[in-house]
Amino acid sequence: MKIAHESPVVHQKDSAEERPASYHPQDRKTTCTSLSELPIADRYTQEDLRDWDPERDLGHPGDFPYTRGIHPTMYRSRLWTMRQFAGFGTAHDTNARFKYLLDQGQTGLSVAFDMPTLMGLDSDDQQALGEVGYCGVAISSLEDMATLFEGIPLDRVSVSMTINGPAAVIFAMYLTLAEQQGIPLNRLNGTLQNDILKEYIAQKEWLFPPAPHMRLITDTIGYCSEYVPKWHPISISGYHIREAGSTGVQELAFTLYNGLTYVEAAVQAGLPIDAFAPQLSFFFNSHNDFFEEIAKFRAARRVWAQEMKDRYHPNNPRSLQLRCHAQTAGCSLMAQQPMNNVVRTTLQALAAVLGGTQSLHTNSMDETLSLPTQEAVTLALRTQQIIAHESGVTNTVDPLAGSYFIEHLTNRMEEGAREYFRKLDDMGGMLAAIERGFPQREILEASQHYQEEIDRKERIIVGVNEYVESEQYTIPTLRIGKEVEQYQRERLRSFRANRDPKKVGEALHEIQWFAQSGENLLPHLMHAVKARATLGEMCSALKEVFGSYREPVVL
């Protein structure tokens, strides 16, 4: 194998193994493993919980170590936030979808940005060609941000923004918009994804090298701790790690370790633990292996609480609690017989609910083909509402507690995560491990292993490698027109014509100055937003100071 811009070494391997010819789909395997390759026994008994102490390891809901959930009453007193990730086309288009979803009973908003926005580029940038408004909404300016939230009360609806590389700049636009609408920042409620470590590991959307990105994240955490106390300045995300092909154990391990890396960076920057830890949030995937997923959520809360207690001794119990959002697994959706995806999503959503998530996105059946249509997203939202109101699973807290199997699996997930913690410690932490390509390689190996199991039919995917139908099913998909790009170009042109270029230049210079000085950049980014600087202008100003990053290619 040869990496195009590296040394021209070409390796070859022998052909992959063929699957046994005698296999039949109704045959049951003699050995079973979870999706994380944990061996699963045919039954579990008290013997499997010999070292398990319910007082120590389980506790009560709302109490340390929070295995059973972070609230004493969980969904008895308040259902999870139903939050569908949405964004496409122009800010107008997405604003209409937001209002539709709120009318249908959705309880929070979640913004999907298009690729140029995610990469800190304006819609009229040469590199944005062909990508404007396609996999999310195009936001280049304060004007776009204002249109996106027109008629939506920012102090009453919690808003999650999935943005990482240019997170601080987009957040500065959001805060400026709130200020202009007369909403005090301390009344804003929502989440900024702002998790760059998982970008280097999995999703690959960064702007700068790791050190300046870590500083921008610490700036955001510091700013929120002081001025936007109800905001989650970071959503430490395993979702994308899982989508890149990791196992559940790897998702758990790398995500929690990333979380500890951010906490340490904030503490090193001088923030007291209780001033920011209660505002941290997490984001997990909910994949196909039902019980393993439930165990993953439970283990995540327990490991986080224990680690935070042992390392930082916070006084506020909220500093120990792992709050999370969950999304069903996009990578589990199949283009073949796409309606089957509704069933997959239902099971995954149920696992996240039994795992005790604070908010949930359910994928639409068509998301492996395009962004979801309104009909598909409505069905996905209804799936959550049926789980919440019809299934009865919300009537009692952590109904699976004490199950031999669930508790054993929770222990195994924790052990698996801690094993990775030790390896990462030995490498000198996550940044050093990323430079060595360690998490990237672990994920790639797991993803190949999974694919080979499917290709050999050791794992059955209905409609894909078994129960295949010759008839092609087609379902309607959402089309984004090329006119979105043209519209955005025009809009940006008039936005730029309507500003004082001298003020913009000064504001961009100010950003660069403070980027070098090390002072918190948020107020200066907000100043540039008010001077009508665009996303792309601010990001390229920062790039001049911070430089760019080329990843170590792992193959």
Added chain:
Amino acid sequence: MTTATTPIRVLIGKVGLDGHDRGVKLVARALRDSGVEVIYTGLHQTPEQVVNIAIQEDVQAIGLSIHSGAHTSLFPRVLELLKTHHAEDIAVFGGGIIPSDDVGPLMETGVRALFPPGTSMSRIVEFVKGLPR
């Protein structure tokens, strides 16, 4: 000069801005493991970069992965550049998030195959090995 005994050479890459490289890496590995010589470009390539590498490396095919919706712009651009460089003999194929409605029009512009999510690696290997040399 390519003969039937030399292994087939393929460029595998990501064009555009999206960073979803799980599928493309699996395809690159599967092709490598079946004896194909693979040149992997890494992320965020422009059509110009891809075509230049393909010509320099004298590949028989270019396989591109796109998950951002930009396939309707990027595939035609790659084909157009190949034509400009008189390199239309290089086969172009791809995969990613591509709605079925777009498959026909892209094939008409000259894309040789588009593999949807869920395609087995062996099907892609078979396709590449079956390319005329």
